[in-house]
Amino acid sequence: MSINTKDEGLTDLYNPNVLINIGPAHPATHGTLRVMCRVNGETIEDAACEIGYLHRGIEKLGEDKTYHQWMVYTDRLNYCSALNNNITYAMTVENLFNLSVTERCMWIRTICMELSRIIDHIVCVAANALDIGAMTAFFYLIHWREEAYTMIESMCGMRLTTTYARIGGMSYDLPDNFTERLWKFCEEFPKTIDEIEGLLNSNRIWIDRTKNVGIISKADALQYSITGPSLRASGIDMDLRRDRPYYFYPDLDFDVVVGSNGDVYERYLVRMEEMRQSVRILKQCNKRIPSGPLWVEDKRVRIPDKIDVYTKMEVLIHHFKIFMEGIDVPKGECFTATEGPNGEIGFYIVSRGGPKAWRMRVKSPSFMMFQAFEATIKGGKIPDVIAHLGSVNIIAGELDR
Amino acid sequence: MITRTNTFSPGAKFIETQGKVTARLTEKYGQDRKVELDKLEEPIIWAKNPADAKLLLKSFMIDPHLKVDYLSDVTAYDNEDKEDGDKRFVLVYNVTSIELHTRIRIKTLIDIDQEAMTISDVFKAANWLEREVFDMYGIKFQGHPNLRRIMMDERFTGFPLRKEYPIKRREPFSNNIPFHLGANPLKVDTHVTENGDKK
Numbered sequence: 001m002s003i004n005t006k007d008e009g010l011t012d013l014y015n016p017n018v019l020i021n022i023g024p025a026h027p028a029t030h031g032t033l034r035v036m037c038r039v040n041g042e043t044i045e046d047a048a049c050e051i052g053y054l055h056r057g058i059e060k061l062g063e064d065k066t067y068h069q070w071m072v073y074t075d076r077l078n079y080c081s082a083l084n085n086n087i088t089y090a091m092t093v094e095n096l097f098n099l100s101v102t103e104r105c106m107w108i109r110t111i112c113m114e115l116s117r118i119i120d121h122i123v124c125v126a127a128n129a130l131d132i133g134a135m136t137a138f139f140y141l142i143h144w145r146e147e148a149y150t151m152i153e154s155m156c157g158m159r160l161t162t163t164y165a166r167i168g169g170m171s172y173d174l175p176d177n178f179t180e181r182l183w184k185f186c187e188e189f190p191k192t193i194d195e196i197e198g199l200l201n202s203n204r205i206w207i208d209r210t211k212n213v214g215i216i217s218k219a220d221a222l223q224y225s226i227t228g229p230s231l232r233a234s235g236i237d238m239d240l241r242r243d244r245p246y247y248f249y250p251d252l253d254f255d256v257v258v259g260s261n262g263d264v265y266e267r268y269l270v271r272m273e274e275m276r277q278s279v280r281i282l283k284q285c286n287k288r289i290p291s292g293p294l295w296v297e298d299k300r301v302r303i304p305d306k307i308d309v310y311t312k313m314e315v316l317i318h319h320f321k322i323f324m325e326g327i328d329v330p331k332g333e334c335f336t337a338t339e340g341p342n343g344e345i346g347f348y349i350v351s352r353g354g355p356k357a358w359r360m361r362v363k364s365p366s367f368m369m370f371q372a373f374e375a376t377i378k379g380g381k382i383p384d385v386i387a388h389l390g391s392v393n394i395i396a397g398e399l400d401r
Numbered sequence: 402m403i404t405r406t407n408t409f410s411p412g413a414k415f416i417e418t419q420g421k422v423t424a425r426l427t428e429k430y431g432q433d434r435k436v437e438l439d440k441l442e443e444p445i446i447w448a449k450n451p452a453d454a455k456l457l458l459k460s461f462m463i464d465p466h467l468k469v470d471y472l473s474d475v476t477a478y479d480n481e482d483k484e485d486g487d488k489r490f491v492l493v494y495n496v497t498s499i500e501l502h503t504r505i506r507i508k509t510l511i512d513i514d515q516e517a518m519t520i521s522d523v524f525k526a527a528n529w530l531e532r533e534v535f536d537m538y539g540i541k542f543q544g545h546p547n548l549r550r551i552m553m554d555e556r557f558t559g560f561p562l563r564k565e566y567p568i569k570r571r572e573p574f575s576n577n578i579p580f581h582l583g584a585n586p587l588k589v590d591t592h593v594t595e596n597g598d599k600k
Contacts, residue, residue, distance in 0.1 A: 052552040057568075059537075060561055064568050095440050222499070225472050225526035236499060243502040245413045334440040335495060335504065337473075348495070350478050359478035363495075371529045400552060 020382060024053045028131045028386045031396030033370070035377075035385065042381050049374045054400040062360025066326030067093050067167060070360065075161035077362060078398040080123045081116035081341045083152065086165040091246070092336040092347040093167045094301075096329050101296050105169055106247040107289040111182070112155075112164060113338070114278040114285070118189070119148050120341030120393070121229075121271045121278075128268065128390030129200065132209050137196050144189050151181055167327065168301035173294050179286055186283045193275055200268070210265040214388030216376050217262060224372035227365045228343025230392050233270045234262030240339035248288075254281050264391040301327055326355025335363075342366060342393055366399040415502040419443065422503045425466045430457065439506070448509040451492060451517040457507055458494060458520060469505065471497040475520070475530035477511075477538050481564045486510040490538055492517055511540060519545040537562035554578065 023034040032053030038046040058073050065073070074089045075082040087109045094101060101109075122145045129137035149159040154175045156164040164171055200206045216226060221234035231238060239256040241249045257273040259266035295302055303322060308315040331353045337346030343365030350359035369392045377385050423444040427436045435447040448454035461469040474495040485491050488510035497504050511517055519542040521527040531542045532551040539560040542548055550557060554574050559566055 052554075055552040057561060060566075060568060063562075063564075098440060222471060223525040225524065238499055238502075244415055250413065332440045335443070335474075335506070336441070344473070346473070348474065348476065348493075352482070352484060361474070361476045361478075363474045363476075367529065367533075368526055371526060375525070 022385065024050075028389060029396075030127055030390075031394070031399075033389075033394060033396060033399070035373075035389075037377070037382065037385065039382065044377055044380055044382065044385070047374055047377050047385075049370055051370065051396075052400055054396040056401070058401040059360050059362060062357050064356065066355040067329060067357065068323065068326060070357075071165070071167075072161070072163050075163055076397050077364065077401065078120070078340065078342060078345065078366070078395045079160060080393075080395060081120040082160065082162045083112040083116040083164055084120075084338065084340045085345060086162060087113055088336060088338045088340070088345055089347050090165040090167050091338065092334060092349055093329060095334045095336050096332055096349060096351055097167075097298075097300065099168060099296060099298060099301065101168060102293050104290055104292045105294055105296070107285055108170055108174060108294070109165070110247050110249070110252075111282060111285045111289070112152075114281045115148055115152065117278050117341040118275050119145050121275050122148075124341075124390070124393035125196070125268060125271050128264075128387070128393075129206075131386050131390045132206070134200065134203075134206060137199055140192055140196060140199075144185075144192055147185055147189075151178070151185065154178065154181070166303060168298060169295035169303070174289075179289075182282060182286050186279050186286065190276060190279055193272055197272060207265065209383070209387055210263065210268060210391075212261070212263050212265075213384045214264045214376060214380065214391060215262050216372060220372060220376065221262065224375070225368045226343070226372055227368065228340065229257075229270045229274060230262075230267055230369060231343065232257060233259035233266040235260045240337060240344060244337075246338060252281050252284050254278075264387050267391040328353065328355060329357075333359075337363065340365065342395065342398070343369070345398075362398075362401050364398040364401065366394045366396075370394050370399055416442075418501045419503045422467060422498075422501065422505065425464070426505065429464070429466075430460075443504050443506065445506045445508055448507055451509050451511055451515065454492065454494060454507050454509040455518040455520055455523075458496065458523060461496065461505065461507075462523070467503075467505065468498040468500050469496045471499050472520075472524040472526050472530075473497045473504065475527050475534060477534050477540060479538070479562065479564045480510065488515075489513040490540060492534070492540065494520070513539070516541045516543045518543050521545055536560070539563070 018039050020037045020039055022037065023029045024032040034050040036048045037044045061073060062070050071086060071089060074085040077085045122141045126138040126141040152162060153159050156162050156172055216230060216234050218235050221231050221236060235258060237256060237258045242256055254277045257270045257277065259270050304315040304319050309319045329351045331351055333350040335346055335348040337344045345365060346363035348361035348363060349357050352358040373388065373392060377388055419442065426444050426446055430446060434449065437445040439445055446457065448457050461467045477490050477492045480486065480489055480491050490511045492509050492511050494507040495504060517540055519527065519531055521531060529551060531545055532548060534540050535542065535548055536550040536552050537560060549555060555578055556574060557572055
């Protein structure tokens with residue numbers, strides 16, 4: 001079927017084929033996404049997504065940069081939870097070395113991952129509420145995101161693009177007063193979650209806008225390979241933290257939140273409860289974090305301490321070689337995925353030896369979610385698109401890579 | 402046999418299942434196919450050709466010992482140095498079982514002028530993933546409903562993730578192209594001509 005814009009005009013309201021373009025620079029897309037909807041009246045009959053506006057060739061760069069240099073690009077994938085990407089990437093390279101990081105490092109990484117999960121969920125819930133019109137929730141939640149960012153700043157000196165992890169360790173140890181700070185956060189943040197739930201959970205407008213909107217059925221979720229909170233909201237009980245446990249997750253006490261209906265409302269509920277569970281994990285981490293070395297003593301990956309670099313010749317050479325030549329990763333391949341805030345974020349690295357990867361593949365959850373988005377908004381209304389888009393939390397950096 | 406790297410906590414339940422899955426793969430499907438283990442002891446099975454890869458995927462889905470029901474990833478990598486075989490690319494399907502929490506990687510060699518079989522009829526998620534493989538490597542998928550470039554502009558020439566593609570090559574376009582709508586592209590006359598002028 002073809003539409004002649006000159007004769008019929010896309011502005012003609014009685015035209016059953018009016019095209020409505022959302023994005024790529026729309027305030028509700030929170031990134032460069034483009035959705036083209038063909039509407040009949042107000043019902044979307046067909047939709048198409050266009051991606052690639054933020055394509056920076058990160059995978060190609062992965063084949064050109066050394067393993068350490070590429071670490072900074074992982075920050076730019078899902079920039080709401082940069083820590084999680086850093087750590088997953090470091091983990092993948094460590095797996096290629098068959099290397100085990102120290103216990104303290106594992107606990108710090110767990111704290112980082114849970115903090116980034118909280119931040120990501122805050123951004124998602126707050127922005128979703130803002131798009132729908134609940135501005136109060138945004139202000140209440142963003143305050144805590146700032147707190148969390150300040151904590152992250154004290155850990156690694158950066159807020160958004162952290163580059164905290166290193167292969168075999170972390171760039172810095174935790175600051176002195178971190179335990180008290182984290183404890184305060186864990187004590188006070190859940191109160192805000194309660195407040196937001198009080199504001200939204202039984203709010204008539206919120207329910208009208210979100211319940212039975214943007215439903216992703218169980219079968220669809222499997223077919224479209226949806227991961228993370230959206231998958232669990234659709235009623236599939238899968239969480240890599242529990243099912244394919246890494247680090248100390250089996251020793252930690254937390255519940256996996258599973259929904260049933262898979263609509264915007266349930267995705268919101270799942271995210272809220274996951275934040276509570278993350279706080280629960282953080283509290284346990286805070287209690288149990290051991291002292292000890294941060295770095296694994298392995299000559300292949302160990303970045304020497306700065307004080308030694310300035311005072312000892314051999315260490316200076318070693319430092320120089322690590323940063324100028326890169327680390328020599330053994331031949332082999334592996335796919336490591338962790339339960340990121342948005343879903344299963346995975347890195348598939350094929351190494352043919354040497355300091356650069358042969359193939360650096362980023363398996364991003366947003367890519368799958370945006371594909372399902374195209375199909376699941378059909379039959380809905382234009383305002384539902386905005387609610388749906390906010391609830392699946394598509395991050396353009398991760399989508400386009 | 403299972404090496405404990407830092408990724409997986411020791412004693413995790415799925416590690417045992419993963420071993421069983423590997424055994425099943427070797428026993429049932431491994432007679433004339435190569436079965437390998439990667440650094441995390443996850444099984445990799447080499448399909449004989451792209452059609453065989455699809456066949457394997459379908460049989461894994463009905464196999465009661467494997468219970469594959471979830472597609473993690475479809476990707477490819479350049480085999481320019483012929484390390485993995487004599488063909489140009491390696492196509493990789495990464496599949497998961499939600500129930501068993503195990504992953505299987507199906508790999509197959511594919512030549513530059515060869516066509517792969519689409520699996521978008523088995524998993525809808527493969528639609529975009531295959532488009533991405535086509536966009537980045539130029540591997541065509543037979544039977545794909547909408548095989549167009551996904552990241553790059555449609556007028557783009559070359560395939561960026563092939564090893565011979567220079568990292569610094571740029572191909573800027575000053576104007577946009579008419580969009581497609583849905584799986585069945587809808588032809589729309591846009592106001593903008595090729596030169597970017599208004600009609």
